[in-house]
Amino acid sequence: MANKPVVEVVGLGKSVENGGEPLIILQDISFSVTAGETVAIVGASGSGKSTLLGLLAGLDIPSSGDIRLDGVSLTALDEDARAVLRGKLLGFVFQSFQLLPSLNALENVMLPLELAGFKASTATARDWLVRVGLEHRLKHYPKHLSGGEQQRVALARAFAPSPRLVLADEPTGNLDAATGQQIIDLMFELNAKQGTTLILVTHDEAIAARCGRILRIQSGRLG
Numbered sequence: 001m002a003n004k005p006v007v008e009v010v011g012l013g014k015s016v017e018n019g020g021e022p023l024i025i026l027q028d029i030s031f032s033v034t035a036g037e038t039v040a041i042v043g044a045s046g047s048g049k050s051t052l053l054g055l056l057a058g059l060d061i062p063s064s065g066d067i068r069l070d071g072v073s074l075t076a077l078d079e080d081a082r083a084v085l086r087g088k089l090l091g092f093v094f095q096s097f098q099l100l101p102s103l104n105a106l107e108n109v110m111l112p113l114e115l116a117g118f119k120a121s122t123a124t125a126r127d128w129l130v131r132v133g134l135e136h137r138l139k140h141y142p143k144h145l146s147g148g149e150q151q152r153v154a155l156a157r158a159f160a161p162s163p164r165l166v167l168a169d170e171p172t173g174n175l176d177a178a179t180g181q182q183i184i185d186l187m188f189e190l191n192a193k194q195g196t197t198l199i200l201v202t203h204d205e206a207i208a209a210r211c212g213r214i215l216r217i218q219s220g221r222l223g
Helices: 049-056 079-089 105-115 121-131 147-159 177-194
Strands: 005-018 021-034 038-042 064-069 090-093 165-169 197-201 213-218
Touching (some): 005 197, 021 064, 021 213, 049 064, 105 147, 121 147, 147 177
Antiparallel strands (some): 005 021
């Protein structure tokens, strides 16, 4: 069903202990995202937007409320089951790239494909690196790639398994303005061609404005 939510967030809260007192990071967050939407989460530093993205990915668990990805409740799953769901459903683009230093560009893109059981992982990974303009960097290790090249590898890695959902956390945060613009253009181009649902965290209003919808977080609440 085309309008079925890919992401449903209901009454989400997150708090941590801080000197014996609870520190509230997120409070009573509710929203849904349907297939193919592009959504920006914006807010000041410390507003809780990156925490929210980590919860959406199942990298952390909420203190209250629920998150459903493709109809599956994350709070009902243990850590291993959340990892399996992540592998099937979503790709993640990190601000700090998070490439494995011991793997070259091709191997970094192949890894999620192999974990997902793709038969032609080498050919698929190579095709995606060509699509992001890195056909001449297949055998290069992360330490020999520029920041922009590393983020292109990260984009290829995120999109290669054809995930239903891509999450991006400040994807241009460690890049200069010109390179960052190229990466954002590429990310939206890949997203449009794949028809993926995209949720990105950014402090850049110009990037946020390119999304179909903007969610603003202020002091842990949706504004």
